[in-house]
Amino acid sequence: MKIVYQGIAGSYSESCAKHMFPNIETIPCKTFDECFEKAHKDSNIRAIIPESNKTTGNIGVEYLIFKYRLNIYEEFFFPINHNLIGIKGSKLKYIKNVYSHAQALSQASEFIKKNKFSANVRADTAGSAKYISEEKDKTKAAIASKLSAKIYDLEILEENIQDVNDNYTRFLIMGKDIIQPEIDKNNFITSLLFKLRERPAALYSALSGFAINGVNMTKLQSFPEKNSFSSFFFLCDIDGHLDDKKIKNSLEELAFHCEDMHVLGVYKAHEFRKKNN
Numbered sequence: 001m002k003i004v005y006q007g008i009a010g011s012y013s014e015s016c017a018k019h020m021f022p023n024i025e026t027i028p029c030k031t032f033d034e035c036f037e038k039a040h041k042d043s044n045i046r047a048i049i050p051e052s053n054k055t056t057g058n059i060g061v062e063y064l065i066f067k068y069r070l071n072i073y074e075e076f077f078f079p080i081n082h083n084l085i086g087i088k089g090s091k092l093k094y095i096k097n098v099y100s101h102a103q104a105l106s107q108a109s110e111f112i113k114k115n116k117f118s119a120n121v122r123a124d125t126a127g128s129a130k131y132i133s134e135e136k137d138k139t140k141a142a143i144a145s146k147l148s149a150k151i152y153d154l155e156i157l158e159e160n161i162q163d164v165n166d167n168y169t170r171f172l173i174m175g176k177d178i179i180q181p182e183i184d185k186n187n188f189i190t191s192l193l194f195k196l197r198e199r200p201a202a203l204y205s206a207l208s209g210f211a212i213n214g215v216n217m218t219k220l221q222s223f224p225e226k227n228s229f230s231s232f233f234f235l236c237d238i239d240g241h242l243d244d245k246k247i248k249n250s251l252e253e254l255a256f257h258c259e260d261m262h263v264l265g266v267y268k269a270h271e272f273r274k275k276n277n
Helices: 012-020 032-041 062-068 102-107 109-114 125-135 146-151 202-213 245-256
Strands: 002-006 025-029 045-053 071-079 083-086 097-100 118-121 140-144 155-158 168-175 188-196 217-224 232-239 258-268
Touching (some): 002 012, 002 032, 012 025, 012 045, 012 071, 012 146, 012 168, 032 062, 032 168, 062 232, 083 146, 097 102, 097 125, 102 140, 125 140, 202 217, 202 245
Parallel strands (some): 002 025, 002 045, 071 258, 097 140
Antiparallel strands (some): 071 168, 083 140, 217 232
């Protein structure tokens, strides 16, 4: 098995993949679309996708989840500890410009403001580190991972500069084949996409089955169908396994109100959820 990720070597996605699967081969992709496409074409490839961040919210991959409908095998909440990294010999007092992905700059905004840095948006964190290594300018630094500093032979000028200490990103491991774990005593998440029929109070009616059956919904997000301002899909996470009777009953009720419904996956709930309840 191989894992594809968006960005270049040293990205947080690769760091998470290496943490989860230390000996796995990782393959960089320029875009998230490329990640989904490679996993969609080859059953031996998994995609690791950052879905949302505790501090800054959704990453913005919902349309690709809808487009490719890959199966979700696992979720993992990975700590995002940002570091200010520069070339060897540089110091914090020399830095004037910092470079990183927009989300990373936002997550370290207080540090940037405090030090009166000029923030510059780039495509990704690891790419910013690579840029700094090529520029060889002591007044420039990147906000990126420790792995990036190691790969591009840079110096960590300041560690853990994120505004919030418990800054976590939820990553999803996704692939082509449908693989569903058997129900047991573990806590599970069932993820699905659905599009409602055009009826008055359709969403209210569709969700009533969850309330009646006592099913907890942990995520409900709407996003417009491509080329439309009036047609919406919903991305939903619910507590429980698809084979649980109350989940089955809830989804049967939901399906009655849907024009399209697709289960994205059933997988174990990560232990991080217990710590943050």
